Amino acid sequence: MDLASASPVFASVHRELEHFASAPQIFFETWKRGVTLAGVYLLGDGPRETFERATSKWDLCPRMPLIRRAFPPMSPSEKKFLAAMASFDNSRDSRSLLKRSGFEGFSDLDGLDLDRRQVIATLILTFVGW
Known part of the structure; x- marks a missing residue:
């Protein structure tokens, strides 16, 4: 008999373990997609080459001083998206x-x-901390 089918609690724990085992990679891949939508120059070291070489979220941290300067002319939806993205890195600063x-x-x-x-x-859904 399969333990997952024998116990709803075990099945739930198993599902969470599977989810969070793959969460960091999914977060990073999604973060990169978000960086392309928000603007590659605002996250990480700036150049497109740095973005393309990034291997972790640490390579694409929000550049808060630059974001603050770039913020005023953005549309309301651009501002909300960028602010939400930045909040994953540092909720206090964002x-x-x-x-x-x-x-x-x-x-x-x-x-x-x-x-x-x-x-x-x-x-x-995939955030496990910065």
Whole structure:
């Protein structure tokens, strides 16, 4: 008899272990997709070559001083997406960006297109810490 079918608790724990075993890689792949949507120059060392050579989220950290300078002319949805992305790296430092973008809560992501919504949703589901 299969233990997963014998015990709903075991099945649940097994499902979570499987999910979180692959979560860091899925997070990184999704993070890279988000970086291309937010702007490669705003995350990581900047040059496209650095982005292409990135092997972990650490290679593509938000460049907060540059993001703060680039923020004012962005559209409201660009601001919300970038602020949400930055918040995965450092929630304290990105708090002011979230506020400046008008982000009050998850319902404020309604202005994002499907690609950006999928990025944020997947990042939430696979985030295991920075």
